[in-house]
Amino acid sequence: MxxxxxxxxxxxxxxxxxxxxxxxxxxxxxxxxxxxxxxxxxxxxxxxxxxxxxxVVKRKLILVMAGDHGVAASGVSRFGQEVTVQMVQSYFAGVAGCNVLARQAGAKVAVVDMGIAGELTGAAADLVIKRKVARGTADFTRGPAMTRDQAIQALEAGIEVTQAFADEVDLFGTAEMGIGNTTSSSAIVAALCGLSAAAATGRGSGLNDEQLERKIAIVEQGLAVNQPVAADPLDVLAKVGGFEIAGIAGQILGAAALRKPIVVDGFISTAGALVAAKLAPACTDFMIASHRSMERGHLAALAELGKEPLLDLNFRLGEGTGAAMAMNLVEGAVAIxxxxxxxxxxxxxxxxx
Incomplete structure (x- = not known):
């Protein structure tokens, strides 16, 4: 602490x-x-x-915070939890969307294991930054996703990683990977913005109408079971959050303390940004909102932060893609x-x- x-x-x-x-x-x-x-x-x-x-914004780094979610077992995504490991492996192979757009922006990409449930193999196992809090969160439809101590541990891990790169990076970007994380983000946004589950919950991985209704019901259940206290962002994070979302919040706090700009990616990153802003309102001065996500609750989350995104490209991937695209505009602004x-x-x- x-x-x-x-x-x-x-x-x-x-x-x-x-x-x-x-x-x-x-x-x-x-x-x-x-x-x-x-x-x-x-x-x-x-x-x-x-x-x-x-x-100076020449040296750019996008940190991909990765973690799994117990609520994924409730069928809130079209993809199974094994995809978290598979996608992290793809980051190290340099073939994910974030890699492609980061190269175009001249940014490096690093991956942080905040709470991956599966096992990484090969180069990924050696190169991943190890900050695992646990092998995924608990299912928040049955109780808190994590303990308060775990939430603090994950926040501090995000701060530590950011501090470790302080001398090498001028411009940070946020990114995430974790099946089920739009569900946790929807619950966080609903709690911190005073929204209904329906207003905060979108289609995530491309759910159909029936699947979306189920996801909304799961978010409602999580909020009802846990009763997160909006005035206590640590309580909200612990009860319905994710380890990677906490890592993003810590990264934003760390960047603000270092007085370095940080480009916030999409919906999930913005949920982390909300947690950070509720802990330290002044940190919003260092956030650059990259783009407007297709996720339903994103506009409300941005409004709560007082941020207008730079881009509106109908993105709904997350994973740092919007942050990478916006980094080009950051360099353009400095050039002007x-x-x-x-x-x-x-x-x-x-x-x-």
Whole structure:
């Protein structure tokens, strides 16, 4: 608990002096005022995050937090739990969607075993970052998914991994893998945003109408059985969360304490971001919402965080794909701030008022 407490205490808001300096420069760039819109908003945030009008975002890392969910046994996904291991193996083979898009963005990918139930083999067994809390969570339709101590352990594991990469990374990205994790995310979002299970629960792996109704009922059951306390994010995380979602929350808290930007992927990552924000509201200053997921509860979760996503591409994969795509825009925002000329520098006449 000491690491978590120290991390929470270290998180403060963006640097307002750097934001003001960036605003002055952006106001004078050779274009109609704020003509690049949200790219310029992003540049302003990056200056505030880094405390500099020349932020650096070249070294990028997407951390894939992986863990299994006991609730998967209730049939909430079209895929079996063995797919978690198989997909983690594919990350190490470099053939998953996140790998492909991360390469395009010039980002590295690392995988953290937060609570995989199965056994990794070959290179994956050696290269995975080992932070396993347990072999999957318990089925939250029967009781808490994890103990409060396990929730803290998983949060601190996410912080530790982020701190371990502090000297090598300028820009972090979130990602996850774990069959059943949209179900846990739906329960977290419902609890923390005050939504019904139906409003927070989507089709996940591509469920049909009948399967979706069953998933909603399972989320309702989990919330009814556990009665998570919205004012206590650790209680919500422990009762209906997942180890990888806790790892993502810890990663976000760790990045904020390090004053480094972190690109938040889709619905599951945003559930982790909600937990982090409820523990340390100032950490939202360091989050960059990558994209708008097709999952039903994502818009409400983003609204609770006060975030507008950069992209809307009808993504519903998760696994870091949205974070990888958005990293290109982060670099673009820095380039506008640091490389584009002002009217004075380019000797260009300004518009008449």
């Amino acid at each position: 000491e690491l978590l407490d120290n991390t929470l205490a270290a998180i403060t808001r963006q640097d307002q002096t750097a934001r003001h300096q960036a605003q002055e420069r952006l106001d004078q760039l050779i274009m109609p005022h704020w003509a690049l819109g949200r790219l310029m908003d992003l540049a302003l945030d990056l200056a505030g995050i880094s405390g500099s009008i020349t932020p 701030l640091t490389e584009m000329a002002t009217f004075a520098e380019a000797a260009v006449s300004q518009a008449t008022r």
